[in-house]
Amino acid sequence: QTNITLQPYNIYKYRMTDISYTQYLNSAVNVAKSVGPLILENYNNRDKKVEYKGAVDLVTETDKNVEEIIIKTLTTEYPHTKILGEESTKDGVYNWGNEPTWIIDPIDGTTNFVHRFPLFCVSIGLSINKEIVVGCIYSPVLNEIFTATKGGGSYLNGNKLQVTSVETLQQAVVATNVGYDRSEYGVEFMMSNLKAIMMQNVQSIRFSGTAAWEMASVACGRLDCFYEWGIHPWDIAAASLMITEAGGVVVDPSGGPVQMEGRRVLCGNATICQVVSKLLGVRKP
Numbered sequence: 001q002t003n004i005t006l007q008p009y010n011i012y013k014y015r016m017t018d019i020s021y022t023q024y025l026n027s028a029v030n031v032a033k034s035v036g037p038l039i040l041e042n043y044n045n046r047d048k049k050v051e052y053k054g055a056v057d058l059v060t061e062t063d064k065n066v067e068e069i070i071i072k073t074l075t076t077e078y079p080h081t082k083i084l085g086e087e088s089t090k091d092g093v094y095n096w097g098n099e100p101t102w103i104i105d106p107i108d109g110t111t112n113f114v115h116r117f118p119l120f121c122v123s124i125g126l127s128i129n130k131e132i133v134v135g136c137i138y139s140p141v142l143n144e145i146f147t148a149t150k151g152g153g154s155y156l157n158g159n160k161l162q163v164t165s166v167e168t169l170q171q172a173v174v175a176t177n178v179g180y181d182r183s184e185y186g187v188e189f190m191m192s193n194l195k196a197i198m199m200q201n202v203q204s205i206r207f208s209g210t211a212a213w214e215m216a217s218v219a220c221g222r223l224d225c226f227y228e229w230g231i232h233p234w235d236i237a238a239a240s241l242m243i244t245e246a247g248g249v250v251v252d253p254s255g256g257p258v259q260m261e262g263r264r265v266l267c268g269n270a271t272i273c274q275v276v277s278k279l280l281g282v283r284k285p
């Protein structure tokens, strides 16, 4: 931990490399924890103000307020950084470049939050040259904070993370989610993947409704594998780093390299991902 005194912005404009991953991470942790009370206050509110981004895709005033606070805090501290945030992204167009970019999901698991199902988290990642180098995932209800820096390992409340070494589905708990697609093709595709895995005697399946927290759970060994179609970069950015820093892999469901903007992901240890990848279908565009 090096204590770097914050310099005026004009210094940073030319010496961004002087800012350590640890410093970026500390700022992400501080702002994630700072919005915890606001999230918890609204979590217990039975008549939340809910809007619909789609037929079953919810957003609350809290999602928006939390994202605004995170953006304002981080861009004030680091004026050279850009933002890719769930609630500030319009029309599904990801404005994401090589500049240092905070990739923010203010409440991952919004449906759980609305229904007072206690699995949701704040997810903040930082990319430089489109590589995730810092990650922070905070669950206010569970009071769990996952942290990671590129090359620095990943941690849960300060304890180092390691993915499991489970190699067969009979030993594995695999997580996925139903997402927001209720088309006949989308439901059939999701169910066919589930059936293929179930028919291989998978030990169990979990649908927790929050990709970030489920992927963090893979990183800490609570889950053995996670896959999903329909996710966005803000769902998986921070959590991807948690997993790779914990000895796991984050790939495309085909087994190839993952694309953060690819709307699909498969993760776990390399062996179980190879096993699961062979069972998953190829979704038409």
Ligand code: LIP
Binding pocket: 086, 105, 107, 108, 109, 110, 111, 177, 178, 179, 180, 209, 210, 211, 212, 228, 230, 231, 232, 235
């Ligand atoms: C959620 C994801 C989850 C997915 C949901 C939703 P949100 O993110 O974390 O994996 O199944 O459809 O996208 O919308 O709660 O931030």
